[in-house]
Amino acid sequence: EVKLVESGGGLVQPGRSLRLSCGASGFTFDDYAMHWVRQAPGKGLEWVAGLSWNSGSIGYADSVKGRFTISRDNAKNCLYLQMNSLRVEDTAFYYCAKDMVFNYYDSSGFRFDYWGQGTLVTVSS
């Protein structure tokens, strides 16, 4: 059974940093691209960042570029999101999501077949 479990969310002040983690099990982690997707309270889904199986391709939404860093440790089956210079508008549930292919920029990429239950990040003073 595929499982994705996010952790690391919480309350943080504007301008501070937070690191999210996502532990994966039930599939060959280093065979697939992985992503972070968020949902602000009362809003829709927004793709945040993604990276290919070997971290060779990495992409970010314009809203987080330069502030967030996505990474993975294939030996530990873990995905990470380092969030710096946090803003109030970054407040959201953050979901870890598995892609169906190893390189998300392939034509078959950006199809998220498994998701975690999310971790809440609240940015407030």
Added chain:
Amino acid sequence: SSELTQDPAVSVALGQTVRITCQGDSLRSYDANWYQLKPLQAPVLVIYAKNNRPSGIPDRFSGSASGNTVSLTITGAQAEDDAVYYCSSRDRSGDVEFGGGTSLTVL
């Protein structure tokens, strides 16, 4: 803001058929996917690449496309289908974007 447009809310009587639509220019070039979101649960992919169901998704879910519009059809809606549904597709830069979501109420 998203360039994929969805109706904010739709309702259907139990056992009846409902169609949820998503419109956008990018849909002329790229396939769409559909996700089901329920409160406090992990999102679920219900349709990918226009009309493919992942394993475990009931066959009452189907997808279709025509021009700049894609549709998710639930034939014989069940109470457990009450959820918010999001379409997604590639955007102009090659990344992914989501529609605004459609809240489905099963009456």
